Amino acid sequence: MDISKFTSRKFLLVAGLVLAILVFLATFPIYGSNSAVGVWIIIMMYVILTVSWVMFSGSTGYMSLAVAAFFGIGAYTAAFLYPRTPGPLLPLPAVIIAGGLVSFIFALLVGLVTLRLKGMYFAIFTFGLSVLLYHIMVFYELQIQGFRGQRLTPITNQTAFYIVLVILVLTVLAAYLIRRSRLGLAMQSIGESEDAAAHMGVNTTMVKVITFAISAFFMGAAGAALAPKWGYIDPTVAFNMFYSFMPVLMAVFGGMRELYGPVVGAVIFAYTERALRLRFPYQYMLAFGIVLILIIIFLPGGLTGLVPKLQDKLRGVIARLRKGGQSEQHVNT
Amino acid sequence: MSSETVVRVIVSGILNGGVYALAAMGLSIQYGVARVLNLSHGEFIMVAAWLTWTFFTRLEINPLISVAITAPFFLGIGFLIHRTLFTTLKNKAPSPAAFEGNSLLVAFGLLYIVQNIALLIWGGLPRTYVWLSGGVNILGVQFSLNSVIALAVALALGVAFYVFVSRSRPGKAIRAAAEDPATAGLMGININRVLPLCFGLGALLAGIAGVLLSMCYPVSTSMGLNYTVIALIVVALGGLGSIPGSFIGGFILGIVGSIVAQLESTLVMVSFYAILMILLVARPKGLLGKS
Amino acid sequence: MSILEGQGVTKYFGGLAAVSNVDFHIGQGEILGLIGPNGAGKTTLFNLISAAFPISSGEMRFKGHKLNGLKPHKICRLGIARTFQETKVFANMSALQNVLVGAFFGTPTHISGTDAAGEATQVLEFVGLPAMSMTPVKDLTLVNQKRTEVARALATKPELLLLDELMAGLTPTEVSESMELVTRIRDRGITILMVEHVMKAIMGICGRVMVLHNGEKIAEGTPQEIAANKKVIEIYLGVETHAGN
Numbered sequence: 001m002d003i004s005k006f007t008s009r010k011f012l013l014v015a016g017l018v019l020a021i022l023v024f025l026a027t028f029p030i031y032g033s034n035s036a037v038g039v040w041i042i043i044m045m046y047v048i049l050t051v052s053w054v055m056f057s058g059s060t061g062y063m064s065l066a067v068a069a070f071f072g073i074g075a076y077t078a079a080f081l082y083p084r085t086p087g088p089l090l091p092l093p094a095v096i097i098a099g100g101l102v103s104f105i106f107a108l109l110v111g112l113v114t115l116r117l118k119g120m121y122f123a124i125f126t127f128g129l130s131v132l133l134y135h136i137m138v139f140y141e142l143q144i145q146g147f148r149g150q151r152l153t154p155i156t157n158q159t160a161f162y163i164v165l166v167i168l169v170l171t172v173l174a175a176y177l178i179r180r181s182r183l184g185l186a187m188q189s190i191g192e193s194e195d196a197a198a199h200m201g202v203n204t205t206m207v208k209v210i211t212f213a214i215s216a217f218f219m220g221a222a223g224a225a226l227a228p229k230w231g232y233i234d235p236t237v238a239f240n241m242f243y244s245f246m247p248v249l250m251a252v253f254g255g256m257r258e259l260y261g262p263v264v265g266a267v268i269f270a271y272t273e274r275a276l277r278l279r280f281p282y283q284y285m286l287a288f289g290i291v292l293i294l295i296i297i298f299l300p301g302g303l304t305g306l307v308p309k310l311q312d313k314l315r316g317v318i319a320r321l322r323k324g325g326q327s328e329q330h331v332n333t
Numbered sequence: 334m335s336s337e338t339v340v341r342v343i344v345s346g347i348l349n350g351g352v353y354a355l356a357a358m359g360l361s362i363q364y365g366v367a368r369v370l371n372l373s374h375g376e377f378i379m380v381a382a383w384l385t386w387t388f389f390t391r392l393e394i395n396p397l398i399s400v401a402i403t404a405p406f407f408l409g410i411g412f413l414i415h416r417t418l419f420t421t422l423k424n425k426a427p428s429p430a431a432f433e434g435n436s437l438l439v440a441f442g443l444l445y446i447v448q449n450i451a452l453l454i455w456g457g458l459p460r461t462y463v464w465l466s467g468g469v470n471i472l473g474v475q476f477s478l479n480s481v482i483a484l485a486v487a488l489a490l491g492v493a494f495y496v497f498v499s500r501s502r503p504g505k506a507i508r509a510a511a512e513d514p515a516t517a518g519l520m521g522i523n524i525n526r527v528l529p530l531c532f533g534l535g536a537l538l539a540g541i542a543g544v545l546l547s548m549c550y551p552v553s554t555s556m557g558l559n560y561t562v563i564a565l566i567v568v569a570l571g572g573l574g575s576i577p578g579s580f581i582g583g584f585i586l587g588i589v590g591s592i593v594a595q596l597e598s599t600l601v602m603v604s605f606y607a608i609l610m611i612l613l614v615a616r617p618k619g620l621l622g623k624s
Numbered sequence: 625m626s627i628l629e630g631q632g633v634t635k636y637f638g639g640l641a642a643v644s645n646v647d648f649h650i651g652q653g654e655i656l657g658l659i660g661p662n663g664a665g666k667t668t669l670f671n672l673i674s675a676a677f678p679i680s681s682g683e684m685r686f687k688g689h690k691l692n693g694l695k696p697h698k699i700c701r702l703g704i705a706r707t708f709q710e711t712k713v714f715a716n717m718s719a720l721q722n723v724l725v726g727a728f729f730g731t732p733t734h735i736s737g738t739d740a741a742g743e744a745t746q747v748l749e750f751v752g753l754p755a756m757s758m759t760p761v762k763d764l765t766l767v768n769q770k771r772t773e774v775a776r777a778l779a780t781k782p783e784l785l786l787l788d789e790l791m792a793g794l795t796p797t798e799v800s801e802s803m804e805l806v807t808r809i810r811d812r813g814i815t816i817l818m819v820e821h822v823m824k825a826i827m828g829i830c831g832r833v834m835v836l837h838n839g840e841k842i843a844e845g846t847p848q849e850i851a852a853n854k855k856v857i858e859i860y861l862g863v864e865t866h867a868g869n
Contacts, residue, residue, distance in 0.1 A: 061430070063437055065372075113614055119430075120370060121613060123437055124569050127372060128562040132606045139599040182728050182737075189725045192714035199674055201700040201729035201780055241558060245445060248438060282449040289445035296435050296442070297421055 025165055029158045037157045039274045041229065044164045045222050046246060046270035048171045050254075050262040052218040053247040055175050056211045058256040059187040062119050065244045066110070066126035069133050070216040072238035073106055074099030074223025076137065079150035082228055088153050092228070096163060099224025100217040107216030111209035130239045137235040149234035152227055160229035167225060171218040176259055178211070187211055242285075246273070249292045255302025264303060340474045342591045348480055348549065350587020351487025352542050356560055357567035357579035358494055359538030365574030366511040366531040368433055369419055372440040375561030376447035377407060377536050381543025382552040383455050389462045396464060396479075396548050400486070403540040411536025414443070415529035423528075444557075451554045459553035483545040490541060491580060498576045507531055511574060559602065566609045627652040627784055627815050628673070628704075632682035635668055635839075642668040644839040645682070650784070655806065655816045657830035657847070659823075661859060664836040666819040667709055670786050673817075674706045675699045686784070701732045705782035707773040709789045709819075715762035719753055719772045720744055722761055723779045730780020744779060751775045751805060767798045774805070784815045791822040803829050827851070 025044075029037050049067050057064050077099040082088045090098065114125045141148050155163075178184045186207045189197040198204045227233050246269065247262075254265025269288070276284035299305065356378060363371045381403050388394040388402070419436055426432035465478040498504040509517040510527045518524045542560070546552075567586055571578020586605055593604045629649040635642050643665040650656045658666050672679050675696045684691040686702055694702075705726075714722050723744040728735060735743075748757050751771045761772050770790060777785060787806065791799045803825050810816055820826050826833060826847060833850045835843040843853045850856055 061434060063434055065441070113610060117613060118573075120364075120433065120573055121569060123370060124565045125609070125613070128565060128606060128609075131558060131562045132602060135599060135602040139597070139603065142599060143597070185721065185725060186729065188717060188721075189714050192716060193712040195676065195696075196708065196712035196714065196776075197725065198696040199676070199700055199706055200726045200776060201697050201731070202725065203697050203729075245441060248441060252438065282452040285445050286449035286453070289442040289449070292442035293418065293439050293446075296439050297418070297425065300425075300435070 022169070029161050034157050037161050039271075041157065041161050041164050041226075042274055043267055043270040044161075044168045045226055046250065046273075047263055047266040048164070048168050048218055048222045049243065050247040050250040050266040051171050051175050051259075052215040054251045054256050054262045055178060055215040055218075056187075056208075058251065058262075059184070059191045060208060060211070061191045062115070062208065063123045063248075064126045064212065064215075065123060065248075066107075066129045066216075067219055067247050068130035068239050068241055068243035069126070070103040070107060070219035071223040071226075071243045072130065072133055072137075072235075072240075073103045074220030074225075075227040075233050075238040076150065076223075077102045077220065078224035078227040079152050079233055082153050084151040084153050084231075092155065092159075092163070095228075096167070096221050096224045100221035103220025103223070104213045104217040107213040108209060111212040112205075115208040115212065116205055127244075130241055130244060134235045134239040137239070141235070149232055150227075151232055152230075154231040155228045157229065160225060163225045164222070167218065167221050172259070172263070174214065174218070178214070179259065183207065183211065245288075246270075249288055251302075252292060252300075253295050253302055255304030255306075257301065258304045258307070261302055261304035337474050338595065340472045341476075342595055343588070344471065344474070344476060344484070345480075345594075346588035346591030347584065348484040348487065348587070349590055350584035351484055351491055352545055352583075353563055353567055353587050354491045354580050354583025355487055355494075355538045355542040355545075356564040357571070357583045358491070358576055359535035359542070360564040361535075361568050361571070361574060361576050361579040362498070362507070362531050362538075363535035364568065365576070366507055367415060367419060367528045367535075368429070369415070369436040369440060369532065370433070370565075371443075371532075371535065372437065372561060373443035373447055373557075374535070374539055374564055375557035375559065376444055376451070377411075377539040377557075378543040378546065378560045379552070379554060379557035380447060380451055381407065381540040382547035382556070383451060383543075383554075385544045385547040386460055386462050386552050387455075389464060396544055397482070397486075400541055400544050403544055404537050407536040407540030408533040411533030412529045414536075415532035418443075419532065420525070420529065444561075448554060448557060455554060457554055459551040461551045462547070464548065477549075479548040483548045486541075487545055490538075491583075494538065495576065495580045562602070563605060566605050569609055570612055625652050626650060628684070628686050628817070630673075630682065630684040633669070633672060633679060633684060634681045635665075635672055635677075636680045641839050643672065643836075646836070646839075646841045648834060648841065648844075650815055650817055652783075652815055653810065653813065654831045655810050655818065655829055657826040657833040658817060658819045658836065659821070659826055659833060659850075659860075660836035663838075665839040666836055667788055668839075669836070670706060670788055670817075670819060673699075674704060674786060697729070700730050700780055700782075703781070703783040704786065705730065705777035705780045705784075706786035707770070707777055707788055707790060709792070711766070711769050711773055713761045713769050713772050713776070716760050718758045719748060719761055719764070719768075719775070720757040722772050722776045723748055726776040726779030730782075744775075747775045747778050750778070750808075752801075766793055767795075767802075770794075770802070771805075774809075778809070778814075782814060784817065785809060787816060787818040787820075789819055789821065791820060791825050794822075799825060 025040070028040060032040070049071065053064065053067055056062070078095050081090050081095045081098055082092065088095070110125065110129065114122045186197065186202045189200070189202060190204050190207060194204055223238070230237070250265035250269050251262045252265070253269065254263065255261035273284065295302065356374065360371060360374050363369050363374070384403055385396050385399040388399050389396060394402070418439055422435055422439060423432055426435060465482065467478050468475045469478045469481050471481070498507060506517070506522050506527060509520070510522055510524060510531070563586065567582040568579050570586070571582035586608070589604060589608065590601045593601050626649040631647050633646045633648070634644055646669065658669065660666055671677055673684060673691065675691065675694055679692055686704060689702060691699065714725065724740055727740040727743045745754070745757070748754055751774050753768060753771050753775060761769055764772065774790070790802055790806070794802060799822055806816060806818070807829055818830070830847055833845065833847050834841060835850060835856050837859050842859070843850055843856050845853070
């Protein structure tokens, strides 16, 4: 009885918290300064990237190092559909969706080729993917287009903020629904024992490919949203390996068991990154690398991995307090 | 295409191929034996290149002597890194698969650590130095002496390492440890020393590759990533963990890259990737690889 | 009527034949035992049937369907399920979730969430695990982990169940309970092929026994015939000491 009360109170707490955060975010551009809005756009972007990364790599155990690739594809899709001259070819929402779709399709192809193989080949392939796309874009811009970089029709920070917020809500929603769905169950089983899962009827290749593609959709959408906010992209900016590194750091730090782990990790590191990158550009990246290694070695479950342990301790304390109260009652009677 | 171009393409193909082979063999031995896919491999190459530049421009030590300094230095660093980071990881890992996944991420972190230490020391601008740039005539074509020497050293060391691993007793111990660490341990091979040693050997090869590269090309802190990816592609092509495969694969990619560079220099990486993709679809086990 | 038959089944690993030219057939509704010393090829044969790896040469047919070239999930949906020697449960998931995977994905027909949960609960009861359905399986005892594996396999609605050393590591009481479970499974109409080292189980419940040695089939017959077979006794020196272990 006690446990169910705890659970439903917990549920209300969580729902209330989520609602409060959403209200805060939705109204932020009204009272926040333009630069603060800009910071929060980036924070939300990292949350999107991290949650999408965990969607696939968190449960299956296949380490995708291709976040930067899909983000960059989304950015370049936006650049081609929303250029500064001759002007937008499609309305902005369509451009965002297109960015997601192109990444989705790309991920399907990559997944079909590499997810039939051992996890290491997948890691190798995805790691090099952003480097490959970088070189392809350099070739295109240098030899075919004739000049470096893409100029986009710019959008205000406010517009970008709301677009990214919508993508964020959708990403988290998708991650939540997938977790509780058949697909999520199948992915978990693959992460636990891919052999056994296959023998129980799970079409492991298809499950992996589809989830991989879904996660890529949101990464691409994020890229398509950020590109017009920046107004200018080039291969170095769009396919920066850092966008593959940060989600990994954030997810590992925050912990991947629960949905909120990546969110917490993303907010912490995104904020730190924004705060430090201008004054200590090399030092903070150095520190992040060290943090990643320390967490993997000493706290592999991340912050949220600590939560069950803390919960146990808390329950122990409550139980002892209750027992103390009961024994007092006995004494009084 | 003139015969001069052909000679130039082949020679630079072999030179690059030699460097690729060294880098790939280093990565291969790290994965094959220590089961660490070292994503920071290229950063070690980059640091070695910078060290050589510093030795030459600040201390007037010539690159060939740098090889003698960097080799043991990187061997030691690699040994230490494995002994501290990866051995701890190994002992704590719940399964070999978990270890491989975790060590991959640790290597990713190492990438940013090494790269940013280099940025703090040497900054973001590319640099070169000039050493033995005098001309040498091979088959009627002019080459700079430094690239010829680099080629010779790469070939010599590459072949030497290949022979060492395939024929010598320590080499056999290494291969045994790669095949079956548990049994190798039972047969008297000290796994706690062999694994870090092999990781160090891999770093050593990266170091030498870096020294040789600095002789022929500009050095920059961003060069590491490309070489990591090239080494990864070569290793995947030759079969994960196969040293002979990495050796041959390196030269194949070197020549292919040289040919492609003749036609369109920005597409060199793309061509490597295309080869990888085709091979992964057609022959998932690589050219010579073990499964 | 044979539900599963194989002709000339061979599997090479490098130059070594782990299974060599084995012919076999299993009749519908029987419990066929597969025995042989370690390394005889028993688990390899299982792995060939369930398509964990491809056959080198030979043919296998399940209810007339050729099995060659099919992937494991297809084989499962055809109606062949299995357990594993090393107990490949989904360790961090609950027993219920383990079984749900089988219920959702193991059959070609679509099933609703409620129906799947109902079936899963039923099959967990059938194997004797209702109370522990929520605990992560890694925290269960060995025999309960094995029961989870069996329940998971049963949830895929198989017609043929492959049991790989179900009794290994169990106490004598647990062995008897498992033997009774296997018989109850057969009584439900499921054909069973079981690899075992525990002779008590083989002798007790198998209708027929097949003996492998060095990848070749060297004997086949009723348990009594096998027990009396000179060749089998020779290669199995000390089998009496293992019986009932």
